[in-house]
Amino acid sequence: MTNVSPIEWKGDHLLLLDQRQLPHTEVFIKQAAIEDVWNSIAALAVRGAPAIGIAAAYGLVLWSQQFQSESPSTFKTELTKQRNYLASARPTAVNLFWAIDRVLRAGLTETSVVKMKEAIRNEAVTIHREDELICQRIGEHGLKLLKDGDTILTHCNAGGIATTKYGTALAPLHLAKEKGLSISAIATETRPVLQGARLTAWELERAGIDVTLITDSMAAHVLKTRKIAAVIVGADRIVENGDTANKIGTLGLAHLAKAYNVPFFIAAPLSTIDYSIASGEDIPIEERSSEEITHWQGERVAASNINVFNPAFDVTPNELIEGIITEHGIIRSPYKENLEHLTYQPNY
Numbered sequence: 001m002t003n004v005s006p007i008e009w010k011g012d013h014l015l016l017l018d019q020r021q022l023p024h025t026e027v028f029i030k031q032a033a034i035e036d037v038w039n040s041i042a043a044l045a046v047r048g049a050p051a052i053g054i055a056a057a058y059g060l061v062l063w064s065q066q067f068q069s070e071s072p073s074t075f076k077t078e079l080t081k082q083r084n085y086l087a088s089a090r091p092t093a094v095n096l097f098w099a100i101d102r103v104l105r106a107g108l109t110e111t112s113v114v115k116m117k118e119a120i121r122n123e124a125v126t127i128h129r130e131d132e133l134i135c136q137r138i139g140e141h142g143l144k145l146l147k148d149g150d151t152i153l154t155h156c157n158a159g160g161i162a163t164t165k166y167g168t169a170l171a172p173l174h175l176a177k178e179k180g181l182s183i184s185a186i187a188t189e190t191r192p193v194l195q196g197a198r199l200t201a202w203e204l205e206r207a208g209i210d211v212t213l214i215t216d217s218m219a220a221h222v223l224k225t226r227k228i229a230a231v232i233v234g235a236d237r238i239v240e241n242g243d244t245a246n247k248i249g250t251l252g253l254a255h256l257a258k259a260y261n262v263p264f265f266i267a268a269p270l271s272t273i274d275y276s277i278a279s280g281e282d283i284p285i286e287e288r289s290s291e292e293i294t295h296w297q298g299e300r301v302a303a304s305n306i307n308v309f310n311p312a313f314d315v316t317p318n319e320l321i322e323g324i325i326t327e328h329g330i331i332r333s334p335y336k337e338n339l340e341h342l343t344y345q346p347n348y
């Protein structure tokens, strides 16, 4: 395993592994206030859909611990405002909204401020604890698709540091390692923020899993010329019909996988499914700063006076997805029918 806990709750503050500093330095940043958490999410210090949700849940705990008044109605009004504040940190990963709404509901059902604070803390800790088991189950289901010696191709980082442990797309690899099997990965570097080069390659190497780094533009050549058992990626939001938003570049990989007859899988917990949206066209896609593309380590590398378009995610249509690996097993088409009966089970 990665043997890094990317998120640690310390009772009165939160420690987050600063993913911006990887792979060079393993630094934990102290989060003492809700604003710290908002900034860490927006700046990608913590990133990856499940990790964003867990961090945000603790953000509400930090706020509640500093709340002074004993008025339940003021607490409830402010709690809702703070929920909305955290919701504004990033728009695409639905796990953010799922986690803070779960914490909000837990708080709102109580009547005294003391009880509300306790319920909020307990819910955040529960969300955090459940994530490890959920990812382990995703890994077990994903591993059924693979055999010893296989190689998968993955994009971005859907690994242990994007969750609590194991990850989603990388969970089968971490579990395979624990079971003494050898499954290798090809990791795309993932422009523009390089989650593949900085995070996935670091995480897998650190776990003793064979990993080969390629640039995003090499994917077609690799899928055509190498024996790749599957493409497995994570997800930021899966909607009712199975359309899936994930890191920019995923859509291209899904088309390539189809062209070269390589099965394309999404691995994600049920908390990533947004049943309120019917099709992928309605998923909000985050656009990030142009400097992620025009600059490299603070220095401009692109020509000046140009237009830049920097969507952080794209949407893969359900027909390109061979299956969605969840904690409840592998869900296949027709997605609308097969996803609608699945509900997240609290207290895994």
Ligand code: MRU
Pocket (backbone or CB within 6 Å): 047, 048, 049, 050, 093, 155, 156, 157, 158, 159, 162, 163, 167, 168, 169, 195, 233, 234, 235, 236, 246, 247, 248, 312
């Ligand atoms: O912008 P990021 O780094 O937060 O994007 C992350 C991804 O797209 C991941 O693939 C996704 O969140 C799944 S993480 C288990």
